[in-house]
Amino acid sequence: MTAAMFLVNPGEITSATKTFTLDGDEGRHAATVKRMRAGEVIHLSDGKGIRAVATVAVVHKNKIDLVINEVTFEAAPEPRFVVVQALAKGERAELAVEMLTEVGADAIIPWQAEHSIGKWDSIEKGLDKWRRTARESSKQSRRSWIPEISQLQTTDQVCQLAITAESVFVLHESADQALAACAIREQGTIMLIVGPEGGISPDELAQFTQAGARVVHMGASVMRTSTAGAIAVGGLLMRSQRWS
Numbered sequence: 001m002t003a004a005m006f007l008v009n010p011g012e013i014t015s016a017t018k019t020f021t022l023d024g025d026e027g028r029h030a031a032t033v034k035r036m037r038a039g040e041v042i043h044l045s046d047g048k049g050i051r052a053v054a055t056v057a058v059v060h061k062n063k064i065d066l067v068i069n070e071v072t073f074e075a076a077p078e079p080r081f082v083v084v085q086a087l088a089k090g091e092r093a094e095l096a097v098e099m100l101t102e103v104g105a106d107a108i109i110p111w112q113a114e115h116s117i118g119k120w121d122s123i124e125k126g127l128d129k130w131r132r133t134a135r136e137s138s139k140q141s142r143r144s145w146i147p148e149i150s151q152l153q154t155t156d157q158v159c160q161l162a163i164t165a166e167s168v169f170v171l172h173e174s175a176d177q178a179l180a181a182c183a184i185r186e187q188g189t190i191m192l193i194v195g196p197e198g199g200i201s202p203d204e205l206a207q208f209t210q211a212g213a214r215v216v217h218m219g220a221s222v223m224r225t226s227t228a229g230a231i232a233v234g235g236l237l238m239r240s241q242r243w244s
Contacts, residue, residue: 003053005043005139006030007146013044013052013071020044020054020066027063036064047138047146049074074144077242080189082107082165083229084158086196087118087126092226094133096194099230100147101137104237107148108134111158115198123152155204158193159211165191168213171228172200179216179232186241194229 006026013020022030022044030036036056044052044066050073054066083105085096093110100108110130112120120126131149138146153161162168166188169179172195184190193200193208200208205215218232237243 002142003041003043004030004034004036005045005142007135007139008044008046010046010048010050013046013050013068015071017052017068017071019057020052020068021063022066023063027060030064031059031062041069042066043142045138045144047135047144049076049144051144076145077104077106078187079166079185079240079242080106081233081236082109082161082189082191083233084109084111084153084161084191084193085229086111086113086194086200086225087116087120087152088196088225089118092197092224093118094129095226096229097130097133097147097149098137099227100233101134101143102141103230103234104143104242105147105229105233106145107150109150109158109161110152111193112152112154113196113198114155114201114204116196117198118196120152126152155207159207162191162193162208162211162213165189167191168193168208168211169232170200170205170208170213170215171195171218171232172205172215173217173222175215175217177214177216179218180235182214182216184236184239190236192229192232192236194225194232196225 053070058065168191170193
């Protein structure tokens with residue numbers, strides 16, 4: 001069974017750290033929910049590449065004392081996968097963030113598309129929900145890097161970001177070119193744009209194309225916005241050095 005992972009703040013653990021007390025929300029979760037026991041091995045991550053292997057020494061009511069066995073640093077993976085995810089209704093947006101995190105997306109950009117059914121009454125609360133989802137999914141998938149969740153972007157802002165990426169793909173069922181047929185780079189940023197339930201509008205497609213994006217499809221099926229991005233990233237990762 002894979003060791004459980006808990007998150008720490010950046011800078012709390014370094015190569016010189018020998019002992020550590022996991023407290024706060026993560027410590028309470030480890031002690032009361034996971035019911036960790038002395039002698040068990042866990043992993044710690046700061047979400048920025050640091051990973052530590054530790055042994056539980058003492059379990060308290062709301063925290064655990066640890067002996068650090070090993071500390072390593074994992075460089076940010078290349079190529080970097082950035083997914084522009086349109087807002088979706090209900091829990092579909094959080095499902096998209098969860099799946100994208102598990103499969104290996106490095107950054108997720110929330111996008112207020114023209115046909116987005118989902119709306120954020122509070123941008124701050126919406127971002128907080130996405131970031132909490134990314135954190136929890138990173139722990140579940142034992143990732144050393146938590147995906148960055150950017151501020152909510154407009155179509156114009158997405159186009160400006162697309163100009164800086166090495167490769168940009170827009171997922172759309174009307175495309176003539178298949179994503180599977182596209183060559184991918186092994187360095188730099190690969191951006192994928194995923195539309196909402198209502199689809200990407202013709203004006204948005206035109207803007208993205210003008211910004212250098214290629215419009216591609218993933219076969220005959222029309223996928224939900226909550227799953228399309230993760231499947232696309234997974235397909236590209238299988239062809240990259242990251243999964244070799």
